Amino acid sequence: xHPAATDALALHARIRNELLHCFAALAKTRxxxxxxxxxxxxxxxxxRDLEAFDxxxxxxxxxxxxxxxxxxxxxGHLESAVHADPSFSMAWAELAAAYVRRRQLVFDxxxxxxxxxxxxxxxxxxxxxxxxxxxxxxxxxxYAAEFDWPKADGLFARALEAxxxxxxxxxxxxxxxxxxxxxxxxxxxxxxxxxxDPIDPETRCDKGALYFYSRHYDRAETxxxxxIEMTSQDVYAWxxxxxxxxxxxxxxxxxxxxxRMLEIAPTYPNxxxxxxxxxxxxxxxxxxxxxxxxxxxxxxxxxxxxxxxxLYIARGDAQSTLACLERCALRKDxxxxxxxxxxxxxxxxxxxxxxxxxxxxxxPDFSFRLTGAASEQ
Numbered sequence: 001x002h003p004a005a006t007d008a009l010a011l012h013a014r015i016r017n018e019l020l021h022c023f024a025a026l027a028k029t030r031x032x033x034x035x036x037x038x039x040x041x042x043x044x045x046x047x048r049d050l051e052a053f054d055x056x057x058x059x060x061x062x063x064x065x066x067x068x069x070x071x072x073x074x075x076g077h078l079e080s081a082v083h084a085d086p087s088f089s090m091a092w093a094e095l096a097a098a099y100v101r102r103r104q105l106v107f108d109x110x111x112x113x114x115x116x117x118x119x120x121x122x123x124x125x126x127x128x129x130x131x132x133x134x135x136x137x138x139x140x141x142x143y144a145a146e147f148d149w150p151k152a153d154g155l156f157a158r159a160l161e162a163x164x165x166x167x168x169x170x171x172x173x174x175x176x177x178x179x180x181x182x183x184x185x186x187x188x189x190x191x192x193x194x195x196x197d198p199i200d201p202e203t204r205c206d207k208g209a210l211y212f213y214s215r216h217y218d219r220a221e222t223x224x225x226x227x228i229e230m231t232s233q234d235v236y237a238w239x240x241x242x243x244x245x246x247x248x249x250x251x252x253x254x255x256x257x258x259x260r261m262l263e264i265a266p267t268y269p270n271x272x273x274x275x276x277x278x279x280x281x282x283x284x285x286x287x288x289x290x291x292x293x294x295x296x297x298x299x300x301x302x303x304x305x306x307x308x309x310x311l312y313i314a315r316g317d318a319q320s321t322l323a324c325l326e327r328c329a330l331r332k333d334x335x336x337x338x339x340x341x342x343x344x345x346x347x348x349x350x351x352x353x354x355x356x357x358x359x360x361x362x363x364p365d366f367s368f369r370l371t372g373a374a375s376e377q
Contacts, residue, residue: 047081047088055081056091063098064202067233068268074098082120089127093134096120097168100137103145103334112334114145132163136172143176144337147329147362152176167193171206181341181366183214201230205237212240213341215370217248235265242274246314247343251281269299273307280314304333310344321345322353329361340366 047053055077062074078095082088099117118141124134139155142148156173163169174189190207197203208223224241227234238261245254255278261271272295279288292311296303309324325345329336339345340363348354349367358365 046090047085049085049088052081052084052088052091055084056088056094059098060094063094063101065231065233066101066202066205066236068102068235068265069233071098071102075102087127089124089131089134092120092124092127093131093137096124096134096137100140114141117141130162132159132161132166132169135159135162136169139176140172143179145332145334147332147337147364149180149364167196171203174210175206178210178213179337179341180364181213181369183210183369186210199230201227201234201237204230205234205240208237208244209240212244212247213343215247215343215346217244220244221248233264235261235268235271238264239270239274242278243344246274246277246281251278254278255282269295269302270307272299273303273310277310277314280311304328304335305331306333306335306339309339313345313347318348318351322348322351322357326357326361329358329363336361337363340364341370343370346370 047056059074059077059081062070062077075095075098078091078098081091082095085091096117099120100114103112103114103117117137121134121137121141124131128134135155136159139152139159142155143152153176156176159169160173170189171193174186174193177183177186177189187207187210190203190210193203194200194207204223205227208220208227211217211220211223221241221244224237224244227237228241231237238257242254242257242261245251245257255275258271258274258278261268262275265271272291276288276291276295279285279291288311305324305328309321309328312320312324325336325339329339340358349371354367355365
């Protein structure tokens with residue numbers, strides 16, 4: 001190529017990068033939520049590197065699909081972005097969020113380690129002390145992986161102080177309120193989020209989860225069905241819908257949802273577990289046993305004691321259920337924090353062994369709040 005042409009292209013790229021730097025801060029602003037105040041972003045939050053910014057945006061799009069099939073690609077984009085620009089705080093925070101998502105959707109034991117997410121979030125904070133997203137991620141890890149609800153409360157206070165209008169921060173805070181059985185407060189947060197972005201399928205799905213955990217199954221079904229209409233590949237929405245049908249006494253519909261999960265995500269262990277549970281509830285014990293036999297052979301330790309507990313409670317075996325839940329909690333397995341609000345195990349609240357089991361595992365007991373929620377159904 002002629003040197004002059006090369007120089008012109010280089011100059012053009014430099015101009016584009018400079019323009020990008022001027023406008024990159026706007027990427028953090030969503031749906032006009034910062035319209036009455038300047039975005040609280042330092043220069044370190046954004047990037048002058050066009051390639052890094054492009055990778056960051058592509059990763060964010062993939063993450064919004066909430067499907068483990070594209071999760072690895074999104075993480076790869078973000079890891080490349082922070083390699084291209086190690087001072088790109090927003091990309092570090094998004095990478096931390098992606099690592100958290102991996103803990104939720106990918107059931108490989110090695111990938112459940114919260115360390116990578118914590119380190120990425122800490123790096124984001126080192127680069128930008130007002131990175132509310134990173135504080136919120138650390139808060140989520142505090143209660144979900146460490147069972148430290150007070151620590152999470154303090155970190156969320158810091159996140160909301162730094163980024164009070166950031167929708168991702170408020171969404172993460174709403175989940176914390178949900179897993180604290182503070183359902184009315186959580187619902188207020190989700191109502192605001194939905195008002196700011198009425199067509200966001202993730203908010204509908206998360207609000208559906210809130211209704212599931214608060215035992216309002218009809219409302220959960222409505223929101224989850226709407227979310228699936230908007231994003232048919234959202235495995236988490238299908239999982240929650242299968243759960244909703246199971247807990248509302250509709251095992252046939254739960255099996256249909258589980259079968260849909262199997263079509264979308266055949267390598268997701270819970271697709272098989274949920275199908276087996278529905279078969280068990282339908283009285284098709286032999287089919288359930290075969291399904292789980294094949295799943296255990298295929299996925300091994302990726303099927304945790306939490307999933308085993310779901311199967312035991314479906315068979316009415318309280319003792320084995322409690323034993324599985326305690327092992328799961330003592331190891332701080334991914335998702336173990338859910339048991340404190342999961343209606344799957346509501347029948348155990350009156351069991352004298354429930355509260356001591358939670359205490360030994362270091363989990364809070366919210367059954368006094370949940371009993372009231374169940375009575376409203």
